Amino acid sequence: MSKYxxxxxxxxxxxxxxxxxxGGQLGIxxxxxxxxxxxAAELDLVEITDKATPPIVKIIDFQKFRYQEDKKERSGSAKANQETKELRLKPFMAENDILVKVKQAEKFLKAGDRVKLVVKFQGRAITKKEFGEKVMNQALDSxxxxxxxxxQPKYMGKLLIAQVKPKK
Known part of the structure; x- marks a missing residue:
């Protein structure tokens, strides 16, 4: 969607x-x-913004300007494609179950997505926070x-939440 x-x-x-x-000012x-x-310069006079008083115009080649604007827009939308995937963990998980979740997180990270790790404490499990922290730290270390x-891992009610992104 290009601007007019x-x-x-x-x-x-x-x-x-x-x-x-x-981008240097020639004045009003x-x-x-x-x-x-x-x-005289064989270029176009393009209105950049009419919000200012007086409106701002630029002496440039319009086709080149439009190409650069479209390119900026495309590169901006490529960054917006990054999704946040959520993986739910429990404080009392078996070793292998944690490894399965870590493998899934690795798959998401390799695809370029962020991963939100959530340890959900159910019932009275919140009284044993150290188990949830151990599971979270094990996943983050992997x-x-x-x-x-x-x-960083932090508590939100009965949830322990951390978020990771792929390394560049």
Missing amino acids: YRINQNIRYPEVRVLDQE MPTKEALEKAL LAEISTIVE
Whole structure:
């Protein structure tokens, strides 16, 4: 979804703040004068924002500008693709069950997703916090080589939560 930009004669303001190609300010001038400068340089006058007073315009090649904006948008959406997967653990888990969960977490991390590890204390298990902490630390130690801890383990009610992300 690309934004609509006013260019050249479509800019309908008496005065504008003009920027050159490198972003340096050329100052406030009448729109006609700015348009003449742009045409003399064989470039376009592109409205960057109309929120400011006077509106900000830039003397640049519009096609190149549009390409760079689209490229920025695409790279931004690639980062947004990272999901957070949640793995539920229990304070009284067998060794092998923990290893299975760790393997699953490794799979998620290799796919580029964040992993949220949750130890859920059920019933009176909250009185034995050390068992939950042991399970969490064991899982985090197993994942230490391929991940970095984003959120240290902390309690939220009857949950012990930690979050890891893949190492670059």
